[in-house]
Amino acid sequence: MQTKGTGMERPIDPIAVNLRSFVKGAIGGLEEVVAHLIPALDRHESGQGRKLLVFCQPNQEDNVRQIASSAEIVSIQNTPEGIRSHLMETPHRLLFCPLMVLEPIDSSIPGAILIPDLQHEYFPQYFAPGVLRWRRANFWPSVVRARIVLTISEFTRTTIVEKYGISPDKIVVLDLDAARTFKLPCTPRAEAAFREFRLPAAYFFYPANFWPHKNHANLLRALQILRKTNPEVALVLTGSEVPDPAPVLRMAADLGIADAVRYLGHVDREILVPLYQHALGLSFVSQFEGCGLPILEAFNCGTPVIASRAASCPEIAGDAGLFVDSAQPGEIAAAMFQFVRDDALREELKRRGKLRAADRSWERTIAVALQALEAAANPPRLAAPTPQRARPAGCWCGATDSEPFSPEYVRCKSCLTLYLSSPPADEFTRVDEFDRGFYGVDYWLSHQKNVHDPPREERARTDLPERNVYWLSHLLRRVPLGKRVLEIGCAHGSFVALMRQAGYDAVGLEMSTTIAAFAQATFDVPVLVAPIDRYPELRGSFDAIVAMDVIEHFLDPIAELCRYLEFLSPEGALIIQTPCFRNPARSWEELKRVGDAFLAQSKPEHIFLLNEDSLRRLLNQIGFNEVAVLPALYSYDQFVVASRQKLIAIEPEEYEPKLMEIPKGRMALALLDGSTLCNIYRKAAEERLMALNAATVECTVLRKAADERLTALNAVTAAYHLVRKAIEERRAPHRQGRRENEEKPARPAADTVK
Numbered sequence: 082m083q084t085k086g087t088g089m090e091r092p093i094d095p096i097a098v099n100l101r102s103f104v105k106g107a108i109g110g111l112e113e114v115v116a117h118l119i120p121a122l123d124r125h126e127s128g129q130g131r132k133l134l135v136f137c138q139p140n141q142e143d144n145v146r147q148i149a150s151s152a153e154i155v156s157i158q159n160t161p162e163g164i165r166s167h168l169m170e171t172p173h174r175l176l177f178c179p180l181m182v183l184e185p186i187d188s189s190i191p192g193a194i195l196i197p198d199l200q201h202e203y204f205p206q207y208f209a210p211g212v213l214r215w216r217r218a219n220f221w222p223s224v225v226r227a228r229i230v231l232t233i234s235e236f237t238r239t240t241i242v243e244k245y246g247i248s249p250d251k252i253v254v255l256d257l258d259a260a261r262t263f264k265l266p267c268t269p270r271a272e273a274a275f276r277e278f279r280l281p282a283a284y285f286f287y288p289a290n291f292w293p294h295k296n297h298a299n300l301l302r303a304l305q306i307l308r309k310t311n312p313e314v315a316l317v318l319t320g321s322e323v324p325d326p327a328p329v330l331r332m333a334a335d336l337g338i339a340d341a342v343r344y345l346g347h348v349d350r351e352i353l354v355p356l357y358q359h360a361l362g363l364s365f366v367s368q369f370e371g372c373g374l375p376i377l378e379a380f381n382c383g384t385p386v387i388a389s390r391a392a393s394c395p396e397i398a399g400d401a402g403l404f405v406d407s408a409q410p411g412e413i414a415a416a417m418f419q420f421v422r423d424d425a426l427r428e429e430l431k432r433r434g435k436l437r438a439a440d441r442s443w444e445r446t447i448a449v450a451l452q453a454l455e456a457a458a459n460p461p462r463l464a465a466p467t468p469q470r471a472r473p474a475g476c477w478c479g480a481t482d483s484e485p486f487s488p489e490y491v492r493c494k495s496c497l498t499l500y501l502s503s504p505p506a507d508e509f510t511r512v513d514e515f516d517r518g519f520y521g522v523d524y525w526l527s528h529q530k531n532v533h534d535p536p537r538e539e540r541a542r543t544d545l546p547e548r549n550v551y552w553l554s555h556l557l558r559r560v561p562l563g564k565r566v567l568e569i570g571c572a573h574g575s576f577v578a579l580m581r582q583a584g585y586d587a588v589g590l591e592m593s594t595t596i597a598a599f600a601q602a603t604f605d606v607p608v609l610v611a612p613i614d615r616y617p618e619l620r621g622s623f624d625a626i627v628a629m630d631v632i633e634h635f636l637d638p639i640a641e642l643c644r645y646l647e648f649l650s651p652e653g654a655l656i657i658q659t660p661c662f663r664n665p666a667r668s669w670e671e672l673k674r675v676g677d678a679f680l681a682q683s684k685p686e687h688i689f690l691l692n693e694d695s696l697r698r699l700l701n702q703i704g705f706n707e708v709a710v711l712p713a714l715y716s717y718d719q720f721v722v723a724s725r726q727k728l729i730a731i732e733p734e735e736y737e738p739k740l741m742e743i744p745k746g747r748m749a750l751a752l753l754d755g756s757t758l759c760n761i762y763r764k765a766a767e768e769r770l771m772a773l774n775a776a777t778v779e780c781t782v783l784r785k786a787a788d789e790r791l792t793a794l795n796a797v798t799a800a801y802h803l804v805r806k807a808i809e810e811r812r813a814p815h816r817q818g819r820r821e822n823e824e825k826p827a828r829p830a831a832d833t834v835k
């Protein structure tokens with residue numbers, strides 16, 4: 082770099098660690114990991130003249146200072162908000178969250194997490210509802226978002242890949258080691274404490290908190306069996322009071338072996354040493370372990386190990402364990418019996434255990450962890466793309482003559498397709514092994530949120546009764562049931578699921594490994610991870626390829642479609658939905674004036690917006706001369722089925738009985754029927770609305786007529802009153818005269834009276 086040595090280069094930002102859920106003595110086996118990694122990270126940073134930043138709860142500050150003496154420690158109360166704002170103020174090169182989840186999840190700096198196991202995915206019944214919900218809500222996004230995931234066994238690494246579909250390259254296994262105490266001789270204090278316990282001479286030892294997966298129940302059943310031949314053998318248990326040990330002890334009483342079971346409560350590590358050393362063996366019958374540290378502790382103490390065949394136990398115990406099926410008390414009892422009778426076996430297992438213990442070291446583990454964290458802080462750049470062939474400049478059709486259309490698009494003068502005036506570079510469509518790239522996991526986690534598309538969980542529900550059923554109704558008319566269908570760009574997998582439900586042998590293809598895994602986990606459907614060329618064995622094996630809202634994203638639609646067509650049988654059908662620029666002579670301004678729904682199809686990832694004619698031309702160019710236009714679900718889309726040979730049409734009378742042959746098919750048919758009913762009701766509702774509108778119009782006309790008549794009537798009335806008034810006015814002088822005439826004759830009468 083030019084700036085090197087000038088003293089102008091930017092200093093390297095320190096690493097931040099989130100220990101917000103750290104509580105000394107209450108986080109189980111992870112505490113051992115934290116106690117080794119954090120001091121090492123603290124030394125690593127201070128050795129480079131930086132200060133490690135550690136977030137913790139206020140009441141844990143002193144405990145954290147003990148393991149990170151040079152670090153800057155920031156107390157954070159109950160929410161991750163403080164962490165977010167702190168990280169926004171001061172730059173850091175990595176946020177390391179060793180306590181399982183990435184928090185805050187949406188931090189802009191690279192993240193690293195440590196996940197010991199995915200027990201909740203295998204034994205959800207062992208978790209309180211709140212904890213299960215929390216794990217399900219946080220583990221997957223954390224694993225996806227983190228640049229690197231540290232874990233503690235190959236077993237857990239495999240389960241993370243299987244359950245969450247991320248690349249195994251992103252997961253680093255740290256080989257844990259037993260604490261130093263177990264490598265040192267037993268102290269006099271511990272020996273004295275041990276004598277105080279006054280334990281029977283022959284006992285098996287099981288240090289484990291009373292969680293259900295620790296499987297105390299079957300160990301007690303095994304002991305009951307063993308006691309029939311060896312009544313002198315006992316079982317010694319240690320572990321904290323939470324969860325409550327009482328049910329296990331009650332069970333021992335119910336089995337009649339209460340006197341053979343000794344529970345010592347929580348015991349200091351130092352005192353565990355003689356408990357291991359004097360035991361006949363460790364009876365490690367757990368059903369699920371991310372690592373199973375007691376196995377390593379036993380190896381260090383020279384204690385032979387009976388281990389469960391479950392989870393990581395075989396990996397950790399290797400050739401130094403006597404393995405049992407933890408679900409079979411008889412098998413556990415048989416192994417215990419072997420330990421009681423066969424000293425040579427115990428000695429051999431002790432010897433092998435010592436060798437395995439010597440093979441592990443915290444120094445090496447720390448070095449691996451630091452290297453992984455540094456790699457996460459400075460990820461390799463995306464490899465330069467290697468274009469297969471030069472992408473044609475201009476339109477997909479080869480023409481380069483175009484006219485301006487909108488701020489983003491030009492219109493091809495030859496085929497009237499709209500295309501981005503400055504299309505993205507080829508690497509735009511690349512997704513790397515960390516699931517990075519435009520169509521990597523961020524397309525689903527962030528981009529869709531930014532463009533206000535509903536999240537994939539919601540779409541995985543709402544697409545099913547809507548577009549998926551619609552697509553299926555057309556697929557059934559074009560592709561016989563039972564055929565193999567590949568859906569490219571299957572996203573959350575709901576359509577693959579529906580096709581399989583109906584009876585197609587459907588498979589999805591997705592670019593993001595994470596979303597592929599989401600689809601697999603959500604709908605239990607097979608989803609391949611692009612590029613399709615990874616699966617040469619599938620060439621020519623599909624009877625139909627479905628591409629819904631896909632080809633508008635292709636940088637070179639001809640080349641990219643041809644790649645997929647190698648996987649289609651010669652008579653196979655291609656079913657496409659893509660936006661339709663329905664009246665290609667219209668201008669952008671006209672569309673805006675009428676608020677056309679097509680406007681929303683202008684997106685930076687929509688490279689080509691075809692019209693009906695240009696889609697047909699495109700299909701013809703790749704040899705699909707039979708093209709049937711199907712009614713599109715939305716006004717701004719087009720929906721076609723095409724074939725290189727003759728297109729077929731299948732009537733409902735043909736496919737409906739087939740759907741009814743299998744239970745799942747009946748469910749698919751029910752969805753189709755529901756959709757048909759829905760359409761009938763919608764149509765009826767629309768008709769009624771139209772009738773209502775017509776009635777409203779008629780009513781308005783009638784009212785107007787009535788109003789006019791009323792006006793006329795009022796006019797007549799007014800005229801009547803005028804006339805009447807005029808008549809009255811004319812009559813008035815006559816009356817006056819008459820009154821005068823009537824009064825005159827009275828006077829002579831009065832005179833007469835006079």
Ligand SMILES: [Zn+2]
Nearest residue numbers: 476478493496
């Ligand atoms: Zn063109």
